[in-house]
Amino acid sequence: MKKLLTLAMILLLTATNIPVVFAKTADAQPPQIDAAAYILIDAQNGDVLCEKNSQALVYPASTTKIMTAILALELGDLDEVMTASQRAIDAIGYNGSNIGIIPGEKIRLENLLQAMLISSANEAANIVAENICESTGEFLELMNRRAKELGAVNTHFTNPSGIHDDMHYSTAADLACISRYAMTLPKFREIVSTRSFTMPATNKHSKWPELKNTNRLLLNNTSELYEINGIKTGFTGPAGNCLISSARNEDGMELIAVVMGVKNENAAENVRKYSQELLDYGFTNFERVELIQKGRVYRNIKVEDAADIYGLDLVAEDSLVRVLPRDVSQRDLQEVSHINGEIHAPVNKGDRIGYVEFLKDGVSIGRVDLIAARDIEYKPAPVSLVELTQNPQTVIESITENLYFKIAVCCAALAVFVTIARQFVKALSRRSRSRRYY
Template sequence: MKKCLFTAFLIILSALCAVGGQAASPSANDVSPGNISSTSYILIDAASGLVLCEKNADRKAYPASTTKILTGALALEKGELDQMMTATAAAAADIGPDGMNIGLKSGEKLSMQDLLNATLIYSANDAANVLAENLAATRQDFIDMMNAKAKELGAANTHFTNASGIHDAEHYTTARDLSLMARYAMTLPEFRKIVTKSSYTMSKTNGHEARQLRTVNKFLKETSDYFTRVDGIKSGFTSPAGWDLVSAASNDSGMQLIAVVLGDHSEKEVDADSKALLEFGFKSYSVQTLADVGQYVQNISISGAEPDSAAVVAETKLSAVLPNDQGKWDIKKNIQLNSDIKAPVKKGDVLGTLDFVVGGASLGKVNLVSDRDIGAKVVAYTTFGTKTENTAPKLQESVTPAQPSAGKDVQQAVICARTGIAILVILFAVLIINPGKRAKYPKRRYKIRY
């Protein structure tokens, strides 16, 4: 028995080490994407937000038309695609020096869907203005909502003064903040759908015939041996800002990365830098399993049960983008158990959570569940009235607990009944027959005469 218990202990210890192995991302100082012309960039995992590499990611920069990422995301939050909107003279005119536009006219009516596609695909400043004016009481109110949303997403070093990205000294952001806004926008299905389009056909309006718009984001056509498709999302340019590009790409394993490159000197340069960043990410990182379904995590105490502890396992599988070089993994596991866990507990009951954290950022979280049914203690009384604690069957050393047999329960009941009857008979005999009297009056012996 001792040998079996020792073997079980070694198995549990091995499983704990398997889950508890280190796993995470290195800091930006540990890796380098090679020759990047831009002096401000960042590369993140779209699923977790984990930073894979960065340079001057918190330095203030002008976003130009990458501003429209948040304009479009906020429009999808506040409006409906079939909502009709009206262009004002101010919205049509306020496009900035040489600003992109679709020539909207005062009083022209368009659907939000058309305006959103014109904003994100063709980068039309007038379309962005019409969205802002029709989704808030005033255009400034919409801009205020953009700033509030940026802060909500953690973009603490961002301030917008317009919805289109027209240059303004007080209209600024950072590479890190843009990655946060882009990551959020890419969680919206309609946004993802729009930013991958190479063209869009506008509906006929009271001011224009139907017309086709082609994307200004040439990076959508980019190919690579390391990623299978480009998923968008937005380019931008003004003379003070230089060439900016926020891009996303995926590979066959479902890994998606987001790159932000700011302030390059040409469109060709910003596209090359973005490709180099993304390829570095796909070459150096891959999807790794942090926890698998039913994987042992640890034993926990359970009040009112016998035994008073049980194993918890991962309810679901969890994977994350991590370095291929496992020597750079550095992960922390935060286990949060429910307070005052008491028996009975059923197999599959959620008893806590396991969060995998790197540098303060969560890679993901899984529920911790019981791997078996745990019975509660039951108070019972013996034949003599002595109070005992009867419990559910003890947990076996294997994962599946042994179940009590109905036949054994009946046999035990019969044995107890017979034992009780035998004890009562003995007590009765002792009370009725007094051996003391037998000793006092011995039998007389009679002599038989013939």
């Protein structure tokens, strides 16, 4: 009877076109994506959740503009007015993306960044480069140097906009690294999350049309799991369709997906579809986990030569949060504490006594220092007659370094001083009285 009811329910769902949703299993796999390379990372710590060919060289196309924007924000003044040169306009490239800036046009850096990141305007990137530095060549040197400083060691830029050049390349992993840093810059974050904007009037344009963000995933996201908050599209013939996207959920978990080199039929739509599938996978199967909380008592340890018998609480100096699989059985975590040998008094509150390290699959994913929760005074052990006769100097030094001994000496000295002073005052008083009788 139960089998018949189950079969009837399946037939009913099929006939009414209601999708059958199965619970995700513990071994849920990343989506199958027809792209040259991809990577999905945790934006906070850079932990890789899944990837394919992420170290393979790819052409970055207009995702290059992320690096251009980083330098502009670090080195430029958003209110600086920059002038478009003929050279900057000519360097747009064949069929290069542009918004129609005219040579001699004067535009604020902030508006150029909006045009570059929201509408992917090649000429805006060129104008920024030749105004931030004395030459575009100098700007490119800074781009390549800064990229390596950020950890993008397999990246080489030959232009600030991303037009094709065989020597202009990167990797999905490098672009994720660059994007992760860019999203820590408030102005960058604000611009790439903007759905549309209108350039203000200039000396060459009395008005501009509304310019919409080229990131259609940002404009058309319907997910209930997360909100898209950036960041950049890219396309050239050799590069294919590329998309770097960032999303954040209500728990504060932010992921960055990089999909490069989509060249199949309907590639422009598929690159968005693949990015969404990656983000869906990440937010469905992973969560932020606080491995240790700042200020939490981790353990109590014995302190040698302590003035009391209560031991010392070690507390976490900081919190440690990592993105881990929701399925606890898939985490494979180890927690290892390291204490700095035998601890002797005195101990000051805040002293670093050791650290606790967390490992996933045998690889360290973070460590937090353990610090003393309170002061502990020194109290020497009683001295035996044998110790005194064998090592008198050591014993004397041990006693004289004791805080209580120092206090006792000070009190004794003060008592002697007071006694002498009182005797002196009495002597003066007697002498004064004796003189009165003569």
